[in-house]
Amino acid sequence: MPNLPTTLPDWLALLESRHAEVHIDMGLDRVRTVKERMGLAFRCPVIMVAGTNGKGSTCAMLESILLQAGYRVGLYIKPHFLDFNERARINGDMASDAALVEAFDFVEAHRGEVDLTYFEFTTLAIMHLLSKTDLDVAILEVGLGGRLDAVNVVDADVAVVTSIDIDHTAYLGDTREAIGFEKAGIFRAGRAAICGDPVPPQSLIEHAGKIGADLWLLGRDFNYQGDKQQWSFAGRSTRRNSLAYPALRGANQLLNASAALAALEALRMQLPVGAQEVRAGLALVELPGRFQVLPGRPTVILDVAHNPHAAAALAQNLGNMGFYRYTYAVFGIMQDKDIDAVINPLLEQVDHWCVANLDSPRSAQAAELVARLSAHRPAGAKPEDFSAIAFANPAEAYANALSRAGENDRIVVFGSFYTVAGVMAARKSSLH
Template identity: 35%
Template sequence: MYKKKYTFSMWIEYLEKFDKKNRNNLFELRLIAKKLGLLNLKSFFFTVGGTNGKGTTCAMLERLLLNSGYKVGLYTSPHLINYSERIRVNGSYLSEKDHIFSFLIIDSKKGNISLTYFEFITLSALFLFSQYSLDIIILEVGLGGRLDATNIIDSDLSIITNIGIDHTSLLGTDRLSIGREKSGIFREGKIAVIGEKNIPSSVNEIAREKKTILKKIDVDWFWRKKNIDSWEFIHSNIQLYDLPISQIPLPNTAIALSSLFYSGLKINLNILRATISKVQLSGRFQTISNSPRIILDVAHNVNAALYLSEKIDEIDIKGKIYAIFGILKDKDVTGIIQVLQKKIDYWYALSLKTNRSASINYLKKKIPFHNAFFFKNIDDAWLALKDVITKKDIVLVFGSFFTVSEFMSIKR
């Protein structure tokens, strides 16, 4: 069928079949972007990289800027339920008609160049942003940094939230290699905000090579939780005390604040204080039910599991904790389970609806506990769990974006 007649769902199905090859450079992608006039957009660009916390950092940046009166575009990934979640303009999702128009343009301009799914949709996002007079565009890195499609843009300020061990087959098996890949978003003479205290030496090396100005946590800017209800942030000549606790991780809230102040953009401090506690992001320690309490979290690597463990410690637990757990086969399943093993009373492990999922047999080897049960899909796991949980219990749904997405889609 000719693509002009494609529906939105047909386009998504078409794009998801694109080659998953890894590029050695972004030359061809830049050619298409240049042809479309996407490399010279007048907006101020933030590029947000790191292993964990990119999405929450982007969400905080977006809301603070919108509430300060800026026109903002946000490109983030992955989505939980619908592709449209990946792109927002001034805080709103775009229509399917807008996306279809953009897909048609990109498809017509790419010629014979073969693109991956992420490369295609990154061009689409940039094209959609180009249709608006945006003051600021926030780009979340998809994977790594150096060869990520978002890196065709020369950002005005880059961010690295942290460096953890993940995607080792593509980025390297140690933090030194991964740090080198993620630092690929640095630009000469521009500021890069670093949110991790013990950053790999490779990040400093790339910064020196590119003449990037690093602004590091606990060196150039600081934050500290004062008590259960407040925290403080110190940055150059700005000291903010008694800030309200945010619903997203405080380290990522602090990274967002630091990045805003280093950007030179004008932010009203009263608006900042009023905004911080209101920002939420789906699937990040998100409570969707209270009796029993059901918590969704996309934790899918050891760093994220450690944060999840800390959040569990903050809960007033009156019953048992049941985990609905599905994960991709290329993740450090052993490491994640070791972090959370003592926190969880019962494991309901399952296979996800993707060929990337860890199989039931694989999970049985990784979770050989008497309190672990295994299911072929999330529907069966939930049906079994509903028969045993009480109103005092906690259901923790985690392990992957796929896990959270599938749970949000089932009838409960």
């Protein structure tokens, strides 16, 4: 192949430039064509995870438990914060630049005349990389929706849908029923189809029935209960008692953990996992940017909450943290989100808003967000009790919050992966 990039940054730059105008191009025909030319197939069980929120956490818990059980685990998870390599993990470690470049070369060699988006190309490359690695299990996180997501050209042995809420309405529809149908598109006939949403849309239930998937519903086929110290899971034939809470913090993590344990129960003949391995996996799981509380003072919380469902969970988690004198928010969000529904749950929790523009053409303008937030200024509030200020980027917004926050205050960074990634990058460069 003439003049192909030889480094990962150059490959990523090329892929971004090829599809500068088209960010999302729904439909699987192109991806399927290239997949077949590549001969892409997994020789191990595949767990696929979709959902509006919680899919990254569920993938991370599955990976952690299965690694504790001694299995060779491949994980495709996205988006990344600092390095593209974060998207492809083999046995808990990020894939190397060289392995990813080789996979990109392979896709390019089989693409021919087919035009692939950045997401489609990179998805095929990472799935190829995982399929050629000697694995016991592959965990694939769905990007957007399910039915038409590039990951869905693979047939999952177990498909998990974590939660269904309103997001990406331009592509998925603006009701839970419409979105539920899109998520259910990852289900397969005769295979386990797990739904961890406590109130599953009828469209998801009907689609599973229509294709003959083996549907597992929370509250019917599996459930959980817990007190302050520990929790327990009950599946169709498995009970797991005296479990420690997952190391990932937040009110919804037991829903995600239960869906993960249901998936493992469905695969118990191929991938048996013991009680101690489940406990250790949940205790040791890590996932950046999901209600991640950083050590030190002031308290800093990173959370990628960017839709109403996730924002409500974030507000609940902040409310459960105890007393802080002031809370500063570093906030940036995409223009196409339901911005008011993301902001509203946080108004009770946040005193000072440091609002950032994001490095994306879809970014909401910080000045407009400040105007929107200022309309919520409490009557008679003094400057020390409420503020909303615009900044050029998340790093500047975070620097301002850090300069004003005392050691008994907290800073919450949320609204988008871009917001959290911008602050992570600023913190990393300040340490060097």
